[in-house]
Amino acid sequence: MRVVYHLPLSPFSRKVRLALKEKGLDFELRAERVWDRRPEFLHLNPAGQVPVLVEPDGKFFADSWAIVEYLDETYPDRRLIGFDPVSRAETRRLIAWFDQKFYAEVTLNLVFEKVMKRFFGLGNPDSTAIRVGKHNINAHLAYIADLSERRRWLAGDDFSLADITAASHLSCIDYLGDVPWDAHPRAKDWYVRVKSRPSFRPLLGDHVAGMPPPPHYADLDF
Amino acid sequence: MRVVYHLPLSPFSRKVRLALKEKGLDFELRAERVWDRRPEFLHLNPAGQVPVLVEPDGKFFADSWAIVEYLDETYPDRRLIGFDPVSRAETRRLIAWFDQKFYAEVTLNLVFEKVMKRFFGLGNPDSTAIRVGKHNINAHLAYIADLSERRRWLAGDDFSLADITAASHLSCIDYLGDVPWDAHPRAKDWYVRVKSRPSFRPLLGDHVAGMPPPPHYADLDF
Numbered sequence: 547m548r549v550v551y552h553l554p555l556s557p558f559s560r561k562v563r564l565a566l567k568e569k570g571l572d573f574e575l576r577a578e579r580v581w582d583r584r585p586e587f588l589h590l591n592p593a594g595q596v597p598v599l600v601e602p603d604g605k606f607f608a609d610s611w612a613i614v615e616y617l618d619e620t621y622p623d624r625r626l627i628g629f630d631p632v633s634r635a636e637t638r639r640l641i642a643w644f645d646q647k648f649y650a651e652v653t654l655n656l657v658f659e660k661v662m663k664r665f666f667g668l669g670n671p672d673s674t675a676i677r678v679g680k681h682n683i684n685a686h687l688a689y690i691a692d693l694s695e696r697r698r699w700l701a702g703d704d705f706s707l708a709d710i711t712a713a714s715h716l717s718c719i720d721y722l723g724d725v726p727w728d729a730h731p732r733a734k735d736w737y738v739r740v741k742s743r744p745s746f747r748p749l750l751g752d753h754v755a756g757m758p759p760p761p762h763y764a765d766l767d768f
Numbered sequence: 769m770r771v772v773y774h775l776p777l778s779p780f781s782r783k784v785r786l787a788l789k790e791k792g793l794d795f796e797l798r799a800e801r802v803w804d805r806r807p808e809f810l811h812l813n814p815a816g817q818v819p820v821l822v823e824p825d826g827k828f829f830a831d832s833w834a835i836v837e838y839l840d841e842t843y844p845d846r847r848l849i850g851f852d853p854v855s856r857a858e859t860r861r862l863i864a865w866f867d868q869k870f871y872a873e874v875t876l877n878l879v880f881e882k883v884m885k886r887f888f889g890l891g892n893p894d895s896t897a898i899r900v901g902k903h904n905i906n907a908h909l910a911y912i913a914d915l916s917e918r919r920r921w922l923a924g925d926d927f928s929l930a931d932i933t934a935a936s937h938l939s940c941i942d943y944l945g946d947v948p949w950d951a952h953p954r955a956k957d958w959y960v961r962v963k964s965r966p967s968f969r970p971l972l973g974d975h976v977a978g979m980p981p982p983p984h985y986a987d988l989d990f
Contacts, residue, residue: 592911593869605854611833612860619853631841632827638834647815689814 548573549600551587553580554752555661555721557653558610558645559597560714565614565707567745569624573599575748581666611641614707626707637701640693640708648686648715655679657718661754680724687725691732700736705743713740717749723760727768742766770795771822773809775802776974777883777943779875780832780867781819782936787836787929789967791846795821797970803888833863836929848929859923862915862930870908870937877901879940883976902946909947913954922958927965935962939971945982949990964988 550566550573552559566573578587578596590598591608599607599616607613618627628634656679659671690712693700701708716737719725727734740746750764762768772788772795774781788795800809800818812820813830821829821838829835840849850856878901881893912934915922923930938959941947949956962968972986984990 593865607857607861609861609864611864612857615860616853616857619856631838634841635829635834635838638837639829639831642831642833643815 548602549576550574551576551578551590551598551600552596553577554754555657555718556596557649557657557711557714557718558595560717560749561610561645561707561711562597562599562613562617563748564710564714564745565617565626567748568626568705568710568743569617569621571617571621579665611645618707625704626710628701628704628706633702633704637706637708640701641711643689644686644708644711644715648712651682652679652686652719653715655682656722656724660722661757680726683719683725684729687730687733690736691730694732694736709736709740713737713746717741717746721752721754721759721763723763738766738768770824771798772796773798773800773812773820773822774818775799776976777879777940778818779871779879779933779936779940780817782939782971783832783867783929783933784819784821784835784839785970786932786936786967787839787848789970790848790927790932790965791839791843793839793843801887833867840929847926848932850923850926850928855924855926859928859930862923863933865911866908866930866933866937870934873904874901874908874941875937877904878944878946882944883979902948905941905947906951909952909955912958913952916954916958931958931962935959935968939963939968943974943976943981943985945985960988960990 548566548571550559550562552563552575554577563573563575578584578598580587580594580596583594587598588594590600590606593608595608597608597610597613599613601607607616614626618625628637655675659675659679663669663671690700697703699705699709700712716725727737741750753759770788770793772781772784774785774797776799785795785797800806800820802809802816802818805816809820810816812822812828815830817830819832819835821835823829829838836848840847850859877897881897881901885891885893912922919925921927921931922934938947949959963972975981
């Protein structure tokens with residue numbers, strides 16, 4: 547059986563979970579308490595981070611970017627990174643936008659402060675960082691609105707890893723109740739379309755102990 | 769003519785410059801003062817970052833990962849990301865290691881603090897960050913030594929973007945004189961091999977105004 551080591555509010559793990567589901571590939575999900583630094587897990591990924599993918603033949607892969615590129619090369623029936631070099635470059639530019647820029651400007655300030663700091667024993671959330679994260683998200687929602695006004699999906703005509711990556715990060719912030727959807731109706735329209743896909747359903751059942759999501763989190767008609 | 773917008777001590781720009789040279793593709797280099805946020809440049813990359821590649825036909829590409837994947841797909845004669853899905857995944861895992869982990873633990877603490885803060889008008893270097901960066905680099909040099917003990921190049925038998933990415937980051941730190949080469953002779957052996965490649969030569973002539981490199985920076989026999 548294929549295995550994915552993950553954490554519920556890791557956007558990088560969510561990206562791999564969504565990519566596998568979109569490709570119709572089954573897997574078992576295992577939560578990895580990365581802060582325990584288990585030697586067996588560090589053998590799979592010396593960086594000590596989720597996600598890690600273990601294929602049915604025992605081969606293992608670390609880093610979400612390396613994993614999704616591997617999946618797109620190995621299971622190409624359902625392409626998720628575009629069909630020609632130019633659209634592939636645009637898809638990857640947007641993956642990088644959300645995995646790096648959104649991550650640094652929003653995800654770290656909200657998910658790391660509110661959730662991960664506790665698990666890593668790094669003290670209380672920094673209220674300045676949280677304020678900065680809540681401010682920064684607006685520019686990203688405006689960018690999503692702008693892209694989805696000009697295109698069917700974020701990178702072009704096809705649903706792609708650009709949509710998956712953006713939704714992976716946003717869904718973690720949404721779990722915390724920190725996405726100002728009402729101020730960004732066009733970004734919300736795009737998110738409703740992603741959230742309605744069957745691949746997304748398992749994410750809506752995720753739970754972090756002692757930190758339930760707001761009621762609208764799992765609601766497709768929020 | 770192909771154009772690369774860059775900054776001399778941007779490891780992500782160095783990665784693209786090295787990849788182009790390894791592929792034998794000519795280009796003109798243009799330094800972009802990203803902190804000026806030129807509208808014409810923001811049109812090429814709304815993230816406002818270097819590198820940006822403009823191809824001879826006018827198509828433009830942003831983000832170093834998207835650019836090098838585009839180059840490897842479009843100019844495949846000289847492959848830089850491995851030949852089969854497993855070795856490609858290993859190459860990408862290591863690219864991510866250096867572009868994310870090394871970048872966050874070392875590059876930001878040294879290059880950002882000592883060089884970029886000045887250009888962005890963000891005040892003086894933080895001496896704690898510099899101390900942390902100088903400490904963190906040792907684990908990465910040990911990892912390079914470990915990999916190059918087991919393999920000819922970092923990702924396997926072939927010189928790849930894993931070597932290019934690691935050397936791009938290290939060469940920026942080396943410009944500042946902050947790589948403890950003497951304590952890591954095996955990592956130094958690997959770096960000497962990369963530094964001796966013709967593709968590397970232009971980087972050794974880079975200069976930042978008011979901040980000359982140490983004498984050993986451009987020396988192949990340091």
